[in-house]
Amino acid sequence: MIEHELSLYINDRLHQVVVDSRRTLLDLLREQLRLTGTKKGCDHGQCGACTVLLDGTRVNSCLVLAVTCEGAHVTTVEGLGTADALDPMQEAFVQHDALQCGYCTPGQICSAIGMLDEVRRGVPSHVSSSLEAVPAVLDEREIRERMSGNLCRCGAYVNIVDAILSQVG
Amino acid sequence: MRPFEYFRPSSLADAAQLGAVSGAKYIAGGTNLVDLMKLGVEQPDRVVDLRDVLEQEIQELEDGSIRIGAGVRNTDLASHPLIRRQYPAMSRAIVAGASGQIRNVATTGGNLLQRTRCVYFQDVSRPCNKRAPGTGCPALESGGLSRGLAIFRTSEECIATHPSDLAVALVAFDAELALWRDGQERRLPLEQLYTSQESAPGRETILEPGEIITAVHLPAPVDGRRSHYVKVRDRASFAFSLVSVAAAVELDGDTVRGVRIALGGVASRPWRARSAEQAIQGAPATSANFSRAIRDELTTAVPTADNRFKLALAHNLVVSTLEELI
Ligand SMILES: Cc1cc2nc3c(=O)[nH]c(=O)nc-3n(C[C@H](O)[C@H](O)[C@H](O)COP(=O)(O)OP(=O)(O)OC[C@H]3O[C@@H](n4cnc5c(N)ncnc54)[C@H](O)[C@@H]3O)c2cc1C
Ligand code: FES
Ligand code: FES
Numbered sequence: 290m291i292e293h294e295l296s297l298y299i300n301d302r303l304h305q306v307v308v309d310s311r312r313t314l315l316d317l318l319r320e321q322l323r324l325t326g327t328k329k330g331c332d333h334g335q336c337g338a339c340t341v342l343l344d345g346t347r348v349n350s351c352l353v354l355a356v357t358c359e360g361a362h363v364t365t366v367e368g369l370g371t372a373d374a375l376d377p378m379q380e381a382f383v384q385h386d387a388l389q390c391g392y393c394t395p396g397q398i399c400s401a402i403g404m405l406d407e408v409r410r411g412v413p414s415h416v417s418s419s420l421e422a423v424p425a426v427l428d429e430r431e432i433r434e435r436m437s438g439n440l441c442r443c444g445a446y447v448n449i450v451d452a453i454l455s456q457v458g
Numbered sequence: 459m460r461p462f463e464y465f466r467p468s469s470l471a472d473a474a475q476l477g478a479v480s481g482a483k484y485i486a487g488g489t490n491l492v493d494l495m496k497l498g499v500e501q502p503d504r505v506v507d508l509r510d511v512l513e514q515e516i517q518e519l520e521d522g523s524i525r526i527g528a529g530v531r532n533t534d535l536a537s538h539p540l541i542r543r544q545y546p547a548m549s550r551a552i553v554a555g556a557s558g559q560i561r562n563v564a565t566t567g568g569n570l571l572q573r574t575r576c577v578y579f580q581d582v583s584r585p586c587n588k589r590a591p592g593t594g595c596p597a598l599e600s601g602g603l604s605r606g607l608a609i610f611r612t613s614e615e616c617i618a619t620h621p622s623d624l625a626v627a628l629v630a631f632d633a634e635l636a637l638w639r640d641g642q643e644r645r646l647p648l649e650q651l652y653t654s655q656e657s658a659p660g661r662e663t664i665l666e667p668g669e670i671i672t673a674v675h676l677p678a679p680v681d682g683r684r685s686h687y688v689k690v691r692d693r694a695s696f697a698f699s700l701v702s703v704a705a706a707v708e709l710d711g712d713t714v715r716g717v718r719i720a721l722g723g724v725a726s727r728p729w730r731a732r733s734a735e736q737a738i739q740g741a742p743a744t745s746a747n748f749s750r751a752i753r754d755e756l757t758t759a760v761p762t763a764d765n766r767f768k769l770a771l772a773h774n775l776v777v778s779t780l781e782e783l784i
Pocket of ligand 2: 328329330331332333334335336337338339340349350351352
């Protein structure tokens with residue numbers, strides 16, 4: 290076992306921890322810091338359940354080694370809102386009943402927030418008909434493509450898309 | 459996962475020294491390396507983080523060529539105005555691969571060096587000539603899973619494909635790599651990075667121990683060139699290609715002045731269809747000519763019973779993509 294001291298900000302709070310070099314950011318959050326809102330589905334980048342915002346962009350925390358996160362700012366679902374004051378995207382998921390079991394939901398919400406920011410920054414997608422149109426116009430097709438890294442085993446996609454569409458400014 | 463030492467050097471020289479040791483692996487975005495370490499396919503005992511030493515910029519140089527730092531993230535490369543305007547096949551190739559989350563982390567260099575998705579390579583309980591030379595290849599045995607694998611053979615022992623979409627587009631544009639070792643930068647056409655694999659499918663690139671990809675160079679854009687990337691996969695999104703094509707065309711009236719065709723999903727490296735290009739160049743831009751040219755190129759393919767469909771798929775994909783570009 291080879292351990293490293295690590296300082297990073299999680300939901301704006303500085304954490305100083307000691308991590309095994311093998312630990313992923315996902316396992317650091319869940320096992321060491323008990324922030325269990327972020328979920329583990331596949332552990333291989335294929336399902337999106339572990340999506341968090343790392344320095345402002347959405348990433349799969351299961352493929353990030355914690356030790357590489359020195360000084361980083363991580364936002365998890367716990368950092369988005371509180372039970373009394375939900376983030377607008379969380380509120381939209383509630384309003385649109387965009388879940389069944391809820392397992393994929395924290396990842397869907399973090400991913401949706403990161404995705405909307407990518408659109409504002411002009412990131413194109415596979416279904417964007419023109420690479421010149423910046424930013425892309427977000428319709429159902431664009432949202433489905435841009436959210437394809439988040440699987441929902443319950444198949445709540447119809448309402449997930451509606452919830453996200455309701456947040457398109 | 460096996461325990462490993464972790465280093466985060468702050469200069470290329472330190473990185474190259476730390477990375478030259480046997481058992482060392484570089485990490486950039488980590489989206490391929492960490493995945494393979496979890497599977498036990500990669501077992502480095504030292505991981506050297508390149509995040510503080512790789513170039514992160516995309517620069518237009520004086521001669522009109524473009525230098526893309528190896529540390530540039532896939533999302534940023536696909537979104538860059540110069541790339542989307544002058545090299546649209548590249549933007550298209552990137553956004554046709556992986557997911558938003560992965561593209562945000564994956565780097566230009568790491569993308570080119572990602573390893574095959576062959577199921578036998580990824581499953582350490584199975585034989586694999588690439589992972590464990592000499593143990594055999596279940597994909598080549600009868601009943602083996604080879605639907606997604608190569609139709610152009612570069613080795614008798616392995617029919618794994620190179621999975622990168624970006625590499626296919628870059629090979630079509632004649633991209634070159636800047637490689638760094640012993641304080642020197644050398645240039646190498648990307649196509650020559652990938653070895654021919656004849657007898658050693660485990661050795662995939664000609665990189666020397668410790669050598670670092672520092673940048674990718676794109677030749678200056680060509681006036682009147684149009685380019686496109688089209689990928690066919692088993693689902694509408696978030697899947698590796700069965701067959702993909704990057705193509706670029708310049709016309710002179712009804713005649714093809716220049717053409718580039720690179721195929722993905724068909725070989726151990728991006729497959730530049732040079733004989734088809736030669737047949738099309740200087741000829742009238744007609745579907746019949748495109749069809750004949752790519753059919754001839756495909757006569758050297760050796761498909762398995764499971765992936766014979768890739769012949770028709772590759773043919774139709776090349777013809778329809780070229781038709782779109784004229
Ligand atoms: C679920 C999933 C789906 C995917 N789908 C697709 C797809 O459809 N199409 C596609 O093209 N890709 C796909 N990918 C692969 C993805 O594009 C790669 O994982 C990514 O591009 C690798 O980049 P990285 O920076 O994370 O590399 P890393 O994992 O950091 O490195 C990969 C390899 O390159 C070496 N390396 C990295 N940078 C350098 C350098 N500068 N110099 C020398 N060596 C270096 C490392 O040592 C390692 O061996 C998918 C991945 C996942 C997990
Ligand atoms: S747990 Fe990370 S993508 Fe599935
Ligand atoms: S709500 Fe159950 S997996 Fe998505």
